[in-house]
Amino acid sequence: MTILPIRIYGDPVLHDVAQPVGDIDDSIRELVADMYDTMDAAPGVGLAGPQVGVGKRLFVYSYEEESTGERWRDVAIDPVLWLAPTEPESLLELDEDSEIEGCLSFPGERYPLRRSEQALMRARNLEGEEYELRVSGWMARILQHEFDHLNGVIYCDRLEHPWHKDAFKRMRKRSWGGPGKSWLPGTDNLEG
Template sequence: MTIRPIVITGEPVLHRRAEPVDAFDAALTELITDMYETMDAAHGVGLAAPQIGVGLRVFTWQMDNEDGVPARGAIVNPYLSPAKAPLDDPDPHDDVEGCLSVPGESFPLKRGERAGVTGFDVSGRQLSFEATGWFARCMQHEYDHLNGFLYVDRLNERWSKKARKAIKQHGWGKPGHSWMPGVDPDPFGHDSPDEHDL
């Protein structure tokens, strides 16, 4: 088990489509174990493989939900069919989202309230469930990572401008930036998981 550095926006692996997993083997089990360790150390509720520099279609989560889905899990080669997001402006308090690859920042974003999720577990058994509410948001956020998108790429014009400004102020947006959970100061300033840091 190894905690891995989390790469920050601007790292190429975050901005391209991840490749499908083609072997359900010991290397995949090790990757997912490391992802759990890293997610926990970062106080996140989700982590996609590209966030630790691995361009494969895998993500993990740790989130209580009302959908009958285990609170902790991993999905390989997932496919999501989300409900359409409402067209009204996001609420700057209720719709705020964060990302471990845009550490310490958070911005509001509307997402669909439901998402159908299919894929495979670490052993290659098929998974299929429906996610709702914040759990659906988590699924959509992590799935976006596998397709080369960060949540800041989906913000409306007002919040996108603020996000671009923050990223520029941090000196991000180019390769070579990362942070180490459990070693570097927690960028979100908390010691326990927060439902908004994905």
């Protein structure tokens, strides 16, 4: 398998709505295998097609809930996502510990972001079988984050002030925000 370069904020594929996968063929199977290798090498808990330069509606995910030992590791092909309503941010302070989020396409940075506590996803796996996943907590956050990638949204686009301002200041300092920027897990060190 191959570790793929991860596109950095500003690359056009990250900001476009991804197209349906449709038929699952050997090229999709190979892409998914490479995406698992890339996600694991990063390391990350999810990785969407656009993040590796493929504008298709699919993502891989891998997460273990420490408190329960429950594990999730699969691919979501052409997913649909429903969310439980969230509390308005104006009524609650963001918790910088429990609501912190990062992104492999905005490497080395983490910011608090309000997400829905519960999510329901329907998708196809690599065999083309439809499945349903009803989750809460961090796994719900992961699904929302990766689903956003399929719609051309990066988590830092959703940040509130002052975190939004700080994220884009750091992006300008690193000369991100345009096409052609990427990093290769296991080779490039972009943390911090």
